[in-house]
Amino acid sequence: MQATVVTIGDELLIGQVVNTNAAWVAQRLTDLGIEVAGLVTVPDMSEAIQSELGRAIAASDIVIVTGGLGPTHDDITLSAVAEYFGVDVEFDADLFERIRKRFERRGLTVPESNRTQAMVPTGFEPLPNPVGTAPGLWYEFESDGRPKRLVVLPGVPMEMRTLMTDEVLPRLSRQERLPPIVYRTLLTAGIGESNLQEEIGPMEAYLDAGLKLAYLPGVRGVRLRLTAYPGRDVEALKRLDELAEEIKVRAGKYIYGEGEDKLEAVVGRMLRESGLKVALAESCTGGRIAGRLTDIAGSSDYFLGGVVAYDNTVKVEVLGVSSETIETHGAVSRHVALEMADGVRHRLKADIGLSSTGIMGPGGGSEEKPVGTVWIGYADGQSAGAVKIMLAGDRDGNREQATTIALNLVRLRLLKRKH
Amino acid sequence: MQATVVTIGDELLIGQVVNTNAAWVAQRLTDLGIEVAGLVTVPDMSEAIQSELGRAIAASDIVIVTGGLGPTHDDITLSAVAEYFGVDVEFDADLFERIRKRFERRGLTVPESNRTQAMVPTGFEPLPNPVGTAPGLWYEFESDGRPKRLVVLPGVPMEMRTLMTDEVLPRLSRQERLPPIVYRTLLTAGIGESNLQEEIGPMEAYLDAGLKLAYLPGVRGVRLRLTAYPGRDVEALKRLDELAEEIKVRAGKYIYGEGEDKLEAVVGRMLRESGLKVALAESCTGGRIAGRLTDIAGSSDYFLGGVVAYDNTVKVEVLGVSSETIETHGAVSRHVALEMADGVRHRLKADIGLSSTGIMGPGGGSEEKPVGTVWIGYADGQSAGAVKIMLAGDRDGNREQATTIALNLVRLRLLKRKH
Numbered sequence: 001m002q003a004t005v006v007t008i009g010d011e012l013l014i015g016q017v018v019n020t021n022a023a024w025v026a027q028r029l030t031d032l033g034i035e036v037a038g039l040v041t042v043p044d045m046s047e048a049i050q051s052e053l054g055r056a057i058a059a060s061d062i063v064i065v066t067g068g069l070g071p072t073h074d075d076i077t078l079s080a081v082a083e084y085f086g087v088d089v090e091f092d093a094d095l096f097e098r099i100r101k102r103f104e105r106r107g108l109t110v111p112e113s114n115r116t117q118a119m120v121p122t123g124f125e126p127l128p129n130p131v132g133t134a135p136g137l138w139y140e141f142e143s144d145g146r147p148k149r150l151v152v153l154p155g156v157p158m159e160m161r162t163l164m165t166d167e168v169l170p171r172l173s174r175q176e177r178l179p180p181i182v183y184r185t186l187l188t189a190g191i192g193e194s195n196l197q198e199e200i201g202p203m204e205a206y207l208d209a210g211l212k213l214a215y216l217p218g219v220r221g222v223r224l225r226l227t228a229y230p231g232r233d234v235e236a237l238k239r240l241d242e243l244a245e246e247i248k249v250r251a252g253k254y255i256y257g258e259g260e261d262k263l264e265a266v267v268g269r270m271l272r273e274s275g276l277k278v279a280l281a282e283s284c285t286g287g288r289i290a291g292r293l294t295d296i297a298g299s300s301d302y303f304l305g306g307v308v309a310y311d312n313t314v315k316v317e318v319l320g321v322s323s324e325t326i327e328t329h330g331a332v333s334r335h336v337a338l339e340m341a342d343g344v345r346h347r348l349k350a351d352i353g354l355s356s357t358g359i360m361g362p363g364g365g366s367e368e369k370p371v372g373t374v375w376i377g378y379a380d381g382q383s384a385g386a387v388k389i390m391l392a393g394d395r396d397g398n399r400e401q402a403t404t405i406a407l408n409l410v411r412l413r414l415l416k417r418k419h
Numbered sequence: 420m421q422a423t424v425v426t427i428g429d430e431l432l433i434g435q436v437v438n439t440n441a442a443w444v445a446q447r448l449t450d451l452g453i454e455v456a457g458l459v460t461v462p463d464m465s466e467a468i469q470s471e472l473g474r475a476i477a478a479s480d481i482v483i484v485t486g487g488l489g490p491t492h493d494d495i496t497l498s499a500v501a502e503y504f505g506v507d508v509e510f511d512a513d514l515f516e517r518i519r520k521r522f523e524r525r526g527l528t529v530p531e532s533n534r535t536q537a538m539v540p541t542g543f544e545p546l547p548n549p550v551g552t553a554p555g556l557w558y559e560f561e562s563d564g565r566p567k568r569l570v571v572l573p574g575v576p577m578e579m580r581t582l583m584t585d586e587v588l589p590r591l592s593r594q595e596r597l598p599p600i601v602y603r604t605l606l607t608a609g610i611g612e613s614n615l616q617e618e619i620g621p622m623e624a625y626l627d628a629g630l631k632l633a634y635l636p637g638v639r640g641v642r643l644r645l646t647a648y649p650g651r652d653v654e655a656l657k658r659l660d661e662l663a664e665e666i667k668v669r670a671g672k673y674i675y676g677e678g679e680d681k682l683e684a685v686v687g688r689m690l691r692e693s694g695l696k697v698a699l700a701e702s703c704t705g706g707r708i709a710g711r712l713t714d715i716a717g718s719s720d721y722f723l724g725g726v727v728a729y730d731n732t733v734k735v736e737v738l739g740v741s742s743e744t745i746e747t748h749g750a751v752s753r754h755v756a757l758e759m760a761d762g763v764r765h766r767l768k769a770d771i772g773l774s775s776t777g778i779m780g781p782g783g784g785s786e787e788k789p790v791g792t793v794w795i796g797y798a799d800g801q802s803a804g805a806v807k808i809m810l811a812g813d814r815d816g817n818r819e820q821a822t823t824i825a826l827n828l829v830r831l832r833l834l835k836r837k838h
């Protein structure tokens with residue numbers, strides 16, 4: 001059972017709006033076990049809409065169209081769909097009454113332009129819109145001897161989501177009886193894509209049409225997506241879990257979570273469980289580690305605060321880093337990272353001090369310390385240490401990666417303390 | 420001159436990732452005056468990629484493909500493209516040497532799997548990737564007697580954007596000579612969409628087919644997009660500037676910049692010009708103001724550092740806020756905001772102290788101080804003050820909005836000092 005999602009709108013083609021609708025619809029269809037074969041965006045032009053309708057209907061069983069159903073002159077989806085199927089568009093008095101009442105409840109008279117919102121192509125079933133005026137449309141038909149379904153929805157995200165949730169998804173799930181495709185996503189930090197692949201090693205023995213593995217790199221770490229197709233192999237679900245376990249055996253220390261887990265939330269949970277409080281001394285990450293930690297509601301339970309020691313005087317005067325250390329080794333050095341971590345730990349009376357100092361670019365590098373050189377320091381009273389990382393992205397990517405590696409360092413240290 | 424953007428990746432079809440790449444590329448092509456005729460997403464399957472390549476090449480002059488160029492087994496774009504054109508894939512020794520050096524600079528050995536990153540289809544020109552390993556590809560050819568261009572880029576947004584900006588867009592703009600659509604975007608902060616609209620008032624007299632105005636709200640402020648279509652009206656470009664001037668007359672104090680300007684860069688420029696140094700005392704923004712300021716390269720010229728005073732003990736012991744003030748007025752109060760701003764100013768020997776204290780949610784609110792209550796404090800030796808804001812978003816949106824308003828407060832104060 002395959003679906004194509006067609007989004008209509010010039011605003012998408014000029015890049016003014018990011019197409020969140022397509023991803024949302026795709027995720028809901030996937031959850032039902034319907035395979036999304038393609039996502040397509042076309043302009044508000046009848047010819048383009050009709051041409052894409054033809055392709056999408058030929059290629060898939062279900063076609064979901066969103067956008068271009070509003071009351072203004074540039075909304076032409078309805079007429080394009082009717083023209084494609086060669087049917088008339090009829091005024092639906094019941095539908096118009098619902099729209100009229102919607103306006104009345106708000107003390108308004110329905111504008112004349114809204115009569116178009118009650119027009120329905122012959123043979124289509126209107127799906128009343130509880131949060132807007134444009135109704136959705138549901139159409140079942142045959143093409144090339146196969147049953148097909150066409151769904152047309154407004155493009156306003158809230159209206160589209162409401163109609164999908166209330167009307168479309170229940171209908172599809174009643175009609176389909178498909179074993180859903182199942183995903184697991186293992187989240188890693190502190191290792192690049194190719195090194196992770198070497199760490200995990202060949203996985204061909206596990207993979208086939210029923211089971212797939214994909215590496216998805218990003219500045220917050222590489223995600224491993226495992227996909228099982230129980231429709232292709234009844235053992236796939238069992239083998240999915242075996243694959244996940246095998247990957248954990250081979251690369252477990254890099255895996256901090258699964259699915260929608262966030263590294264800062266995982267670290268936060270570990271801190272809360274351990275009863276330890278953390279403080280930060282950030283130079284090159286400039287507040288980003290604090291920002292990530294405090295993204296999590298309730299982080300005040302384990303995060304005391306931090307010092308953004310951008311200027312060296314702040315490192316010396318607030319954190320107590322020795323001027324001599326800075327002079328001898330430079331601000332970007334193991335020694336300064338260690339003194340910063342230890343300094344903030346004492347200054348803020350924390351259990352754990354975490355620090356960053358580095359050169360994020362684009363300027364400021366030297367032969368000895370090129371752009372991308374970063375030291376992350378850690379001190380918790382029992383142990384202290386600093387790791388050097390060499391980053392190769394732009395300023396923003398480097399800052400985000402250094403932040404991720406710093407948070408991951410706390411995770412690794414807390415794991416060690418446990419054992 | 421028409422283009423199709425093809426993004427490749429199962430993660431997009433299951434809705435795990437929102438396709439921001441397509442919108443970014445579409446916007447850049449539109450800016451060059453190239454009409455984007457379609458955006459298409461296909462799975463990591465050779466057959467689907469080749470079939471879409473055929474359609475896109477037939478339908479447009481320029482095809483931009485992103486995704487599936489990495490070093491792992493699920494990256495099949497390169498082989499699919501080569502197979503489509505019936506050409507071999509060759510090892511490019513120069514390219515591999517660049518990749519090897521990239522690893523070497525970071526003290527690493529290039530993994531064997533990265534040899535695939537130096538494979539180039541015969542006749543294609545590799546575009547070296549300065550921020551990653553996968554190169555882009557540029558290919559000029561003829562189809563149906565018309566010149567065509569195919570561009571293949573990695574899917575990691577930072578890498579795709581760098582290659583587009585450095586290599587692809589300059590080539591395309593050298594080759595095309597089209598009357599471009601012209602945009603101006605005025606950036607505002609510190610005012611909501613509907614209040615801004617009231618401030619600006621009716622603009623119908625200025626607008627027609629040749630000139631358009633759109634309000635684009637976001638957590639970093641409302642953007643005003645002005646669009647001129649010189650192809651529809653030869654006067655449009657001149658009238659565009661008149662419209663921008665009129666808007667500045669009506670709402671100038673809210674406008675901090677234009678186009679790609681960033682508020683933190685504008686504030687940074689003003690600080691640099693004034694010779695004043697700023698320090699931060701952040702509670703509810705948790706390091707985000709520092710993060711925004713230090714996003715800008717060279718910010719060390721005017722940003723000394725800050726204290727993330729999440730816990731009240733940090734407010735008292737590091738910033739010198741009086742415990743009595745906290746007890747009497749609560750941590751979220753005008754008094755504490757003022758003492759934080761003044762405290763960090765003294766502690767870090769800065770000219771300007773800026774502070775935030777508030778309740779970001781979802782928990783922690785009370786009847787008297789509901790979630791969304793935030794105080795921003797400011798002190799510069801000449802004057803001091805605090806503003807209260809009431810935010811209504813989620814935790815993340817509230818934090819970003821409070822950060823924007825805090826930065827904007829510095830801008831407004833510096834403007835006043837000037838006059």
